[in-house]
Amino acid sequence: DTAVSQTPKYLVTQMGNDKSIKCEQNLGHDTMYWYKQDSKKFLKIMFSYNNKELIINETVPNRFSPKSPDKAHLNLHINSLELGDSAVYFCASSQNRGTSGANVLTFGAGSRLTVL
Amino acid sequence: KNQVEQSPQSLIILEGKNCTLQCNYTVSPFSNLRWYKQDTGRGPVSLTIMTFSENTKSNGRYTATLDADTKQSSLHITASQLSDSASYICVVRGTSGGSYIPTFGRGTSLIVHP
Numbered sequence: 001d002t003a004v005s006q007t008p009k010y011l012v013t014q015m016g017n018d019k020s021i022k023c024e025q026n027l028g029h030d031t032m033y034w035y036k037q038d039s040k041k042f043l044k045i046m047f048s049y050n051n052k053e054l055i056i057n058e059t060v061p062n063r064f065s066p067k068s069p070d071k072a073h074l075n076l077h078i079n080s081l082e083l084g085d086s087a088v089y090f091c092a093s094s095q096n097r098g099t100s101g102a103n104v105l106t107f108g109a110g111s112r113l114t115v116l
Numbered sequence: 117k118n119q120v121e122q123s124p125q126s127l128i129i130l131e132g133k134n135c136t137l138q139c140n141y142t143v144s145p146f147s148n149l150r151w152y153k154q155d156t157g158r159g160p161v162s163l164t165i166m167t168f169s170e171n172t173k174s175n176g177r178y179t180a181t182l183d184a185d186t187k188q189s190s191l192h193i194t195a196s197q198l199s200d201s202a203s204y205i206c207v208v209r210g211t212s213g214g215s216y217i218p219t220f221g222r223g224t225s226l227i228v229h230p
Contacts, residue, residue, distance in 0.1 A: 004159070041203055043160070043220045056217060090159050104150065105218065107159025
């Protein structure tokens with residue numbers, strides 16, 4: 001059973017289009033994340049939801065809109081795609097226990113977005 | 117500002133050799149440090165976690181060390197195998213405020229040649 005699954009794995013689209021990437025976790029975790037990995041392999045956090053509530057919103061263009069219908073799902077919708085949006089997007093989840101921080105991130109396999 | 121710096125940026129070694137990857141951080145107050153391994157085309161997977169009181173922890177051929185005073189960690193790989201070729205990412209969490217958000221290093225790309 002896949003712990004964190006995201007779809008699609010590959011997405012090729014034209015500039016200006018709107019697209020969505022879906023993520024689901026079956027681990028019972030209360031927190032989900034979206035990360036963007038650029039061509040230099042640096043993982044940068046975009047959003048985090050805890051129990052469907054947005055808790056982290058880094059400096060991301062408002063063309064990116066996360067949606068969490070329940071705590072097992074966190075989808076990412078991108079409007080008016082630009083060339084610079086081309087990257088691999090990773091969904092992750094964790095169980096946040098107090099402030100210990102000893103909560104491992106479980107990542108999905110990634111969704112490679114290519115904007116032409 | 118919370119930062120995590122890793123070195124070297126990339127490393128090429130021969131199969132069977134040992135290597136050590138470095139991670140320096142400024143995250144404060146410190147909670148824990150994790151090393152992740154990211155294979156090509158996959159998401160990162162946790163290798164080991166180090167908390168404030170731990171100096172050394174092993175996971176098979178991987179040994180992580182932590183010096184909380186100097187804010188440095190290392191990941192030592194013994195008797196490298198071709199399957200060790202991957203990116204190794206150091207991730208540090210604090211205990212409060214913005215430091216609670218995990219801070220990622222840029223990773224070290226390791227290539228193991230036969």
